[in-house]
Amino acid sequence: MKKTLLLVAILAAAGSITMMAAQRSRHSAIKQQRKEMMIQLYSIRDLIGDSALYAKNHVEVLKKLHDFGYTGTEAACYDKGKFYGVSPEQYKKDCEAAGLKALSSHSTYWLSEEEIENHDFSKAMKWWDEAIPAHKAAGIKYIISATAPMPKNLKQGQTLCDYHNAVGAKIRAAGMKYGFHSHAVEFNKVEGTTWIEYMLKHISPENMFWQMDTYWCVMAQQAPCEWFSKFPGRCKLLHIKDHYVVGKSGMVNFEAIFNDASKCGLENYVVELEETDGSISFLEGVRQSAAYLLSKSWVKTSY
Numbered sequence: 049m050k051k052t053l054l055l056v057a058i059l060a061a062a063g064s065i066t067m068m069a070a071q072r073s074r075h076s077a078i079k080q081q082r083k084e085m086m087i088q089l090y091s092i093r094d095l096i097g098d099s100a101l102y103a104k105n106h107v108e109v110l111k112k113l114h115d116f117g118y119t120g121t122e123a124a125c126y127d128k129g130k131f132y133g134v135s136p137e138q139y140k141k142d143c144e145a146a147g148l149k150a151l152s153s154h155s156t157y158w159l160s161e162e163e164i165e166n167h168d169f170s171k172a173m174k175w176w177d178e179a180i181p182a183h184k185a186a187g188i189k190y191i192i193s194a195t196a197p198m199p200k201n202l203k204q205g206q207t208l209c210d211y212h213n214a215v216g217a218k219i220r221a222a223g224m225k226y227g228f229h230s231h232a233v234e235f236n237k238v239e240g241t242t243w244i245e246y247m248l249k250h251i252s253p254e255n256m257f258w259q260m261d262t263y264w265c266v267m268a269q270q271a272p273c274e275w276f277s278k279f280p281g282r283c284k285l286l287h288i289k290d291h292y293v294v295g296k297s298g299m300v301n302f303e304a305i306f307n308d309a310s311k312c313g314l315e316n317y318v319v320e321l322e323e324t325d326g327s328i329s330f331l332e333g334v335r336q337s338a339a340y341l342l343s344k345s346w347v348k349t350s351y
Contacts, residue, residue, distance in 0.1 A: 083117070083349050086121060086285075087319050088122045091330055107145075109331070110143060110145075111146045114146045114148055116339070117339070120150070122151065123153040129182045152189065154193075155193075156196075164208065180218065180224070189225060192226075200238075201238065216252070228258060232267050244258070259284075259287060262286055276308050276312035277311060281311075286318070288305075293337050295340035306348070316351060
């Protein structure tokens with residue numbers, strides 16, 4: 049009986065050692081192939097999409113993102129000087145505690161129709177006077193404005209370009225970079241001119257870069273690499289997105305996109321999931337997307 053118990057104990061210990069070795073091997077593999085890869089936190093909004101969820105889950109979730117291979121975050125919940133309900137300094141500490149850098153944020157003040165018609169940026173600039181220091185305190189390098197309503201005409205369009213120029217100059221003066229995130233609608237025309245093209249021609253490159261969403265570019269029946277050639281150096285950040293998990297649909301030629309990274313001026317890229325097919329969680333989709341990009345030799349360690 050004693051011999052049997054001893055054998056069981058030995059086998060259990062051996063199994064535990066084997067499991068620990070496998071875990072170390074997995075962590076070692078991630079460490080060896082770790083690439084600078086950001087995650088848009090909107091992708092896991094079901095876990096940390098607001099201040100209450102963030103307070104409950106951020107420690108565990110941010111750690112998992114790091115374990116998946118992500119190295120930086122793009123926030124999606126800035127409001128009144130706080131990120132996910134915590135101070136900029138705390139948000140930075142939370143990310144760093146998990147081994148992540150708080151590098152980017154989708155944050156903006158959109159002009160009302162009245163402000164556009166009057167070319168009035170005064171209220172907006174007061175908002176930015178609070179937002180910019182908050183982002184700097186969080187360690188943010190990139191502040192991104194997401195898709196806005198389309199202008200009705202090019203007069204309104206020029207006002208919006210003037211606004212982006214003013215915001216970008218203010219952010220640049222604070223030592224950060226300002227970008228615009230596109231979806232599909234920006235490839236529509238305003239008075240016969242493709243809106244995103246008008247923007248890029250009328251906003252100084254030093255004041256605003258283009259965060260192209262590669263999936264929505266393809267959904268607009270556009271070729272990302274053709275736009276890289278048309279506006280070289282303009283895409284400092286890209287959103288790497290697929291219909292669901294990155295690399296699964298075959299709709300987006302990610303290899304060509306990453307091979308043209310030097311042409312587009314890429315400094316970093318951001319993985320985003322807008323939805324899944326329902327068979328997996330958002331967190332699992334984020335994990336699978338990271339694994340896909342980590343496995344590809346055409347994705348560099350850094351840019």
